[in-house]
Amino acid sequence: MKEKLINVEEKEITGKPGFLMLLIGIVCILLSLPCFIAPAVLGLPVPVIVLGVILGVLLVICGILILCGLHIINPNEALVFALFGQYYGTMKKPGFYWINPFCGALNPTVKPGVVSAGSGGITYTSLSRKVSTKILTLNNEQQKVNDQLGNPIEIGTIVIWQVTNPTKAVLNVENYKSYLSIQCDAITRNIARCYPYDTNDDDEKTLRSSTQEVAEILKRELQEKVENAGITVLEVRISRLAYAPEIASAMLQRQQAAAIIDARQKIVEGAVSMVDMALQKLNENDIVELDEERKAAMVSNLLVVLCGNKDAQPIVNSGSIY
Numbered sequence: 001m002k003e004k005l006i007n008v009e010e011k012e013i014t015g016k017p018g019f020l021m022l023l024i025g026i027v028c029i030l031l032s033l034p035c036f037i038a039p040a041v042l043g044l045p046v047p048v049i050v051l052g053v054i055l056g057v058l059l060v061i062c063g064i065l066i067l068c069g070l071h072i073i074n075p076n077e078a079l080v081f082a083l084f085g086q087y088y089g090t091m092k093k094p095g096f097y098w099i100n101p102f103c104g105a106l107n108p109t110v111k112p113g114v115v116s117a118g119s120g121g122i123t124y125t126s127l128s129r130k131v132s133t134k135i136l137t138l139n140n141e142q143q144k145v146n147d148q149l150g151n152p153i154e155i156g157t158i159v160i161w162q163v164t165n166p167t168k169a170v171l172n173v174e175n176y177k178s179y180l181s182i183q184c185d186a187i188t189r190n191i192a193r194c195y196p197y198d199t200n201d202d203d204e205k206t207l208r209s210s211t212q213e214v215a216e217i218l219k220r221e222l223q224e225k226v227e228n229a230g231i232t233v234l235e236v237r238i239s240r241l242a243y244a245p246e247i248a249s250a251m252l253q254r255q256q257a258a259a260i261i262d263a264r265q266k267i268v269e270g271a272v273s274m275v276d277m278a279l280q281k282l283n284e285n286d287i288v289e290l291d292e293e294r295k296a297a298m299v300s301n302l303l304v305v306l307c308g309n310k311d312a313q314p315i316v317n318s319g320s321i322y
Helices: 002-006 018-041 046-068 166-171 176-192 211-229 245-284 292-307
Strands: 070-073 077-083 086-091 095-098 104-106 114-118 121-125 135-146 152-163 231-243
Touching: 018 046, 018 070, 018 095, 046 070, 070 077, 077 166, 086 166, 135 176, 135 231, 152 176, 152 211, 166 211, 176 211, 211 231, 245 292
Parallel strands: none
Antiparallel strands: 070 095, 077 086, 077 104, 114 121, 135 152, 152 231
């Protein structure tokens, strides 16, 4: 049964001119009036009057059926029709058309008309069963998931999508809008589990540093899932990405500690290179000769000055260094 639904091929149809059929329907209703009135006014026999009434009723029914088959198709809209349980065709071309009044439009996302009673009386709200082929946006609410390292994070996505095959969207899934939303939730969770939120390794892909690449993976996998629903995913964006509130402060402290360590490493590397350069310049220019003990003292002093958090307080030695 599933394969039969998926393999339904779209058949585009075009109805008859709507204005012509509208005129015919109105004429049928108007012609029914003489059938009701004329025999009685002219005093014709009862069988003729009965025959006129029957003819008038038939004309009224015919006119109403013709008017019920009128449909307006706006740009970027489509109507999927079924006739007695079988797929009949899809109308996409904008215009005013007439189609078999026994054909019913299908759209599972639209509920039947609602009857409501109020102070102004009873009102009936009829909802259109047209399938929109416009570009739409799905704002997938943020959800809490665990990343590759097991840290709880909050992630939200925005999906830009479009119905490109109304027949598949209506016949292959129960509700194509809910189907897209559920598939987006599931794929977002699966992708988030495959990457860490952030690491100290610059070469490793993470959710924070590789947002565009992760979004492309989300788009590709989501498109595979919704292909049978006649939906084309145009773009996927990550709208929110953050640690869960319960660990946000702890992860912030860890990031600050990692940043301090990285900064200290850079400072030490620079200080060591500067000390080495200073010793080489002293030896090359024969400015002063230092033994190993004095070199060690000089290295210690320079490292303290270069690596310290505060400004060094200079002390002038007026005597011998020995």
